[in-house]
Amino acid sequence: MNQVAAIPSDQPGAAGKVNLLDFDRQGLRDFFAQLGEKPYRAEQVMKWIYHHLESDFGNMTDVGKALRAKLEASCHVGPPQTLVDKAAADGTHKWLLGMDGRNAVEAVYIPEPTRGTLCVSSQIGCALNCQFCSTGAQGFNRNLATAEIIGQMWVAAKQLGNVTHQNRRITNVVMMGMGEPLANFDNVVRAMSLMRDDLGFGLASKRVTLSTAGMVPMIDKLSEVIDVSLAVSLHAANDELRTELVPLNKRYPLAELTAACQRWIARKPRTSITFEYTLMKGVNDQPEHAKQLIRFMRKLPTCKVNLIPFNPFPGTRFERSDAETIRAFQTQLLNAGILTMLRRTRGDDIDAACGQLAGQVNDRTRRSAGIRQRVEQGEAHAL
Numbered sequence: 041m042n043q044v045a046a047i048p049s050d051q052p053g054a055a056g057k058v059n060l061l062d063f064d065r066q067g068l069r070d071f072f073a074q075l076g077e078k079p080y081r082a083e084q085v086m087k088w089i090y091h092h093l094e095s096d097f098g099n100m101t102d103v104g105k106a107l108r109a110k111l112e113a114s115c116h117v118g119p120p121q122t123l124v125d126k127a128a129a130d131g132t133h134k135w136l137l138g139m140d141g142r143n144a145v146e147a148v149y150i151p152e153p154t155r156g157t158l159c160v161s162s163q164i165g166c167a168l169n170c171q172f173c174s175t176g177a178q179g180f181n182r183n184l185a186t187a188e189i190i191g192q193m194w195v196a197a198k199q200l201g202n203v204t205h206q207n208r209r210i211t212n213v214v215m216m217g218m219g220e221p222l223a224n225f226d227n228v229v230r231a232m233s234l235m236r237d238d239l240g241f242g243l244a245s246k247r248v249t250l251s252t253a254g255m256v257p258m259i260d261k262l263s264e265v266i267d268v269s270l271a272v273s274l275h276a277a278n279d280e281l282r283t284e285l286v287p288l289n290k291r292y293p294l295a296e297l298t299a300a301c302q303r304w305i306a307r308k309p310r311t312s313i314t315f316e317y318t319l320m321k322g323v324n325d326q327p328e329h330a331k332q333l334i335r336f337m338r339k340l341p342t343c344k345v346n347l348i349p350f351n352p353f354p355g356t357r358f359e360r361s362d363a364e365t366i367r368a369f370q371t372q373l374l375n376a377g378i379l380t381m382l383r384r385t386r387g388d389d390i391d392a393a394c395g396q397l398a399g400q401v402n403d404r405t406r407r408s409a410g411i412r413q414r415v416e417q418g419e420a421h422a423l
């Protein structure tokens with residue numbers, strides 16, 4: 041088990057100051073207006089923050105001295121603090137990032153020949169209690185602020201030498217780390233708009249993906265407010281098994297989820313939805329499960345499946361399906377004409393299941409059970 045240092049509390053000198061990472065472009069313009077500054081000044085500073093990854097106002101050389109002094113006095117650029125920084129032999133990188141004096145989340149970078157994907161967390165813990173998930177097993181603590189979400193990308197970009205619009209080490213972001221992103225809607229949307237914005241990290245809509253366990257009303261809301269890609273954690277295509285694995289299915293069963301996905305596609309005809317399916321030995325990896333998945337996918341013909349071999353963590357009752365079963369499951373889907381990818385397991389020498397590292401330091405509360413119940417009853421903003 042990794043030994044994780046105590047989490048330092050807020051950055052020195054930052055107390056009471058506004059964190060500029062909390063604002064999207066319009067928010068920053070409004071904030072600068074409050075300071076009595078022109079909106080283009082906000083955009084100048086935004087470029088320094090996201091294109092040059094500069095957090096020191098003193099180094100923002102084309103910003104006038106008076107404004108720099110004003111910014112120093114009232115605000116800061118405050119990314120999360122790096123507590124653990126681990127790189128695997130295959131280039132996979134994992135950070136444990138301190139969010140306050142008590143809690144941390146994980147961000148993971150996975151390089152591949154043609155792209156580099158950063159997986160970002162949206163909450164400290166998660167209330168949805170998916171049975172195969174290390175984060176879910178730890179319970180829920182709180183939502184992350186916008187600065188804490190985009191700050192994960194800021195830290196990774198700086199560490200990796202990413203240069204927006206030039207040397208992109210991070211070509212894709214998936215909101216697929218700890219937490220249910222649609223349960224932290226406003227902060228996640230604001231952070232994703234910074235990922236998309238040309239003055240932010242400038243990623244195309246198909247390169248920013250939000251993954252949800254299936255919060256149906258929020259899927260509709262998301263399609264109305266921002267252009268990003270959607271992934272759904274499915275894991276079973278019959279209601280009984282899916283409710284066991286993903287308890288949120290009790291509130292939003294497959295018929296409702298399917299209808300929401302069909303509405304998403306109708307609104308965004310050129311997009312596809314990826315359905316994540318974690319394969320667990322003897323649980324959801326048999327030929328009849330593949331058949332059920334094929335029937336489900338027939339209702340969403342432009343969509344695809346991403347098969348994920350289960351990543352075991354201490355205390356789990358599930359096991360990874362064996363390689364032969366995984367191959368047979370994939371072949372059955374491919375033979376039925378379903379576009380099906382298989383996620384390679386990466387970073388084995390640093391990896392624990394998502395959320396395991398953070399689970400060592402986080403301060404859990406008794407809020408989880410009550411919040412979980414409210415979310416299952418449909419109160420997405422319970423979190």
Ligand code: SF4
Binds near residue numbers: 169175273
């Ligand atoms: S799989 Fe996602 S939604 Fe489910 S408990 Fe884990 S973090 Fe939460």
